[in-house]
Amino acid sequence: MIYISVGFWLILGVECFGGSNHIVTIKTGGSVTIPCHYDEKNPPQKKYWFSVTDNYSISINTTEENLSVIDHPDQSLFTVTMRNLQNKHNGEYYCSVETEGNLNFTYELYLSVQPAPDVSVMNSSVSGHEGDNISVQCFYSSGYQNKSKQWCRYKDKDCYTVGRTETSQNSSVQISDDGRSSFTVLMTGLRLSDSGWYYCCAGEALNPVQLTVTEAEPVNGATDNPKDSNKGLTVWLPVSAALLLLLILVGVFTWRLKRRPKQDKHQNRERNDSRTVDAIYSKPEEETVIYNTINDECPTDPKDVTYSIIDDTPKPPVGGTIYSTVAPH
Incomplete structure (x- = not known):
């Protein structure tokens, strides 16, 4: 902790920043973060948060129970966060920086802790x-x-x-x-x-x-950079083509799957018809043929009648054919 004795410093400007009477009002028990800017073209070697009331200062990158001072060089500022504020914290404070041995105060304020800010x-x-x-x-x-x-x-x-x-x-x-x-x-x-x-x-x-x-x-994956757009197209075109091919294959497969029952049913019917035709027109491997001659002339004498007996033993095999010839006399 460094102790510095200073006189009162004023900032000129518009009403909100003018004079020494601008006040930061914070609710009792609350917290506040104060920004402290410095010259980005000529950054200081040292940065402090200074309390006039208590006559002490705290350097940057210091963290205590209810107080932290953190440097943000990328933004050319450091922030002071004060927590659990009470009436004892009322008073004047400064953002202070040291450049080439010279101490400057870049911002001053009066902190007022109030039940209703x-x-x-x-x-x-x-x-x-x-x-x-x-x-x-x-x-x-x-x-x-x-x-x-x-x-x-x-x-x-x-x-x-x-x-x-x-x-x-x-x-x-x-x-x-x-x-x-x-x-x-x-x-x-x-x-x-x-x-x-x-x-x-x-x-x-x-x-x-x-x-x-x-x-x-x-918006919708759009980009303002033409190179990024070209890269996006290079990636998406092959992917889109692959997806389209996949959709076509799925469609063909589905179409053939729907037609298959009808084709199978038609083929089964043709097979059944084929079997029927074969059963009707095919000849058995072995046929037993029995010939018989019948004389259709009317005899004048009963003695001239010739009787013929067709013996059915042995019987022809299933599918055998019996031929009978009627011969005119």
Whole structure:
């Protein structure tokens, strides 16, 4: 822990950031995260969170029970998170950095811990995709009904008041105040560059909100990169062809399966008919033939009648043929 004695330092700017009277209001027992930006072109060698009331500072990447100071060099800032806040934490604080032996204070605030905060937010962290919209609801006490309501970006100290403000061709900020206890911030057409820390402000009282904007999700697998599109086509064309071939094979198999019972039934009928014909027209391997001659002339004398007896023993085999010839005389 390093102790530093300093005088009072002021930040000039718009009302939300102007003077020494801007106040971060937090509910008793709650927590708050304060961003501390530094020059990305000339990053400091040392970064501290300094308490004027207790006259001490804590360096970055330090974590205690209810306090942590974490550096985020990719964003050119460090954050200070204070937890389980009580009345003893009321007081003045500074974001301080040391560059080439010179100590500078980049941000100052007065922390006020209250049972019912003068300014609070529904969510202290919000996120959305590029091109989407986000909404932030900010609450204020009755003493701030007639105060100016603002949505301010911490990094560049740009503030937007009640109404609609176009920030670029594709994005805008709209603030609507119900005049009683809350105002709503609507940001439309988000851009990646909109990511960062903001404040809900009512007069000099404020509360921090972190906004994170991520890349838009591709629609139906579409991509803005032509190379990625070509890669997608290279992959999907063979897959589509294979699927189409599979569907055709399944269709042919199903069609043949449906026709097979009819064909089998027709073939069985033909086989049965063939067997019937064979049974009718086929000749047995061995035939027993018995010939008999019958004289159809009428005899004049009974003595001239010749009787012929056909003996049926032995009988011809099944399927045998008996021929009889009638000879005229």
